[in-house]
Amino acid sequence: MNFDRTKHSHCRYNPLKDEWILVSPQRLSRPWQGRVEDDKNDNDDDSDINSNEKPTNPLCPGAIRGKNNQQNPFYEHTYVFENDYPALLADIPDPKNDQNNNNDDLFQCHAARGVCKVMCFHPNSKLTLPRMTLDHISHIVKTWIEVYRDLASQYQWVQIFENRGDVMGCSNPHPHCQIWATDFLPNEARIKHRTQKDYFLKHNGNVLLLDYIKRELNDFNKERVVIDNEHWIVVVPYWAVWPYETMLLPKRHVLRLSDLSDEEQKGLGEIMKQLLIKYDNLFNTSFPYSMGWHGAPTGDLINEDCSYWQLHALYYPPLVRSATIKKFMVGFEMLAQVQRDITPEFAAETLRNLSGEIHYKDKKN
């Protein structure tokens, strides 16, 4: 009997996070009697998609918002404001010694300073990113870079992320993302800072993610590549956790969002739109996910040599079998190790074969 990764359970290593993923391809055939999600994401009635609603939604242009009843401007492209209920505060004192024994290995704590912003993608509450024009998407990319540049001057880490769909805890359907900036490196950043540096030192100054995409493009018949264009590539990583997880990254060595050339920004809008159309077409639903950007640290770390970093975006979508059946990361996953049923190669092939040009909703009409 030969090992067959489409039939035999195995573990794959994620060199960016220094952890393993259990892949159980033989398990896909198990019946599902568990929870079935409402397919609320698929709001089929988009008759009024081009007419603005009354601004009852606090993210709409002109809406009244927050504790101080502020009014949003009648914005036409994107709009950024401070979260009315931020998870991070900018101005707090350090814990006193008795609460901050950093010599104490068991009870360690530090103040968490930062800022939380919300960024509306579009004035229209019903228009999701894959159905926006490329021209509009270019405004989103430009706003990301502006906000990033602004916060990066002050904070070590600027986390841009989008929760899409109520199954991902998104509390407002208006197209938007969030930006949380911190005066410390969060766990994920700290780990990737270490692993990319270690790789760089071990491999004579090679960049982990550039080596990785070079091999994905050349050594494996592009079996995990979903799409690529002149400047960007989307792969289902060899070590993907979520069923249809993807990583989006520039082909050139780029440390941060703010380093992208005009051409690269344009290519980014194009490939994002294609990827998100594919995602929506997979189960004919507005595909839920959490996505976010990772790049080299900033703030007082900006002058350190971070050349081992490569900018990348991650998409973590939970759906596995249909618009209503998601993968649960519970039990064994929480207590021992993350586990997936479909192989990354199967996911990549499936996504590759879907249209990235015509959205399923536009096909209908």
Place this chain on the structure above:
Amino acid sequence: MNFDRTKHSHCRYNPLKDEWILVSPQRLSRPWQGRVEDDKNDNDDDSDINSNEKPTNPLCPGAIRGKNNQQNPFYEHTYVFENDYPALLADIPDPKNDQNNNNDDLFQCHAARGVCKVMCFHPNSKLTLPRMTLDHISHIVKTWIEVYRDLASQYQWVQIFENRGDVMGCSNPHPHCQIWATDFLPNEARIKHRTQKDYFLKHNGNVLLLDYIKRELNDFNKERVVIDNEHWIVVVPYWAVWPYETMLLPKRHVLRLSDLSDEEQKGLGEIMKQLLIKYDNLFNTSFPYSMGWHGAPTGDLINEDCSYWQLHALYYPPLVRSATIKKFMVGFEMLAQVQRDITPEFAAETLRNLSGEIHYKDKKN
């Protein structure tokens, strides 16, 4: 202004997992317009709780189950069988060299051998653990130890875990847990193996978790202790991630489930019942969670000195505000760092003040 951990965002360190948790106590007041769960967990109609249903549920005594249409025995206490759709296979070959370049830092993979078992807690599909008799719970503890002992002889890691409630991806409401054993240390085990060892070496042979509970019992007015008895303690860890997360551990130095004395097994049943009654009484619902046991590695590692390990169980429950509002670990949490709104001290106080004797359902009648 002084630092106030009930008002100021801060990070706490988890020494077992070597990672940080963002605590944002100021955020609890934010309004929730996001997803509201069905309160399916609270099956109020338990009129027939003492009469057995027809065995249509594959976990019931006498039910027909799985690919080969096996019949379950008419079990009276617990019943253990092999998962019909296992995530791990016992008998698979090693990947060939081209698929298993362990010198290759980017594409690493190994075969994942193991076994997946299901353990029914009780013949009655409607009876959850907190409402079982202590006598019955003692059968569960004994079966855990039996299965553990059996698998521990062969596998490095034996993960006993329970997913309770459909919000935790539990695909069958019959009271049951699972046991997955692996011929390798999963991520969580590998990390705790390292952190406990490092602490032991640094602190002249002290055991991390024993030092920790000593200080929780003596240094902080028991502010994070939920309950304790002669042999066991339940705390909301200083570094808890989930809103009402708890850790349950023996007060004596115990490496593995199979090392518990008869007295300790009895005390375990008592404290588990109390904790689970408290949990159900918190939001008057059958409280969903994933729980599981962590102890020293086994299999071919059993002869290594693992005396820095301490047995403990973890409860990870997702609900935060009510029976229908859960904490979503998405966006910032997935991409940067886990985040919580209520402090561990608040959670512990709330749980402490709830009855651990009378279940809310038994109060009604």
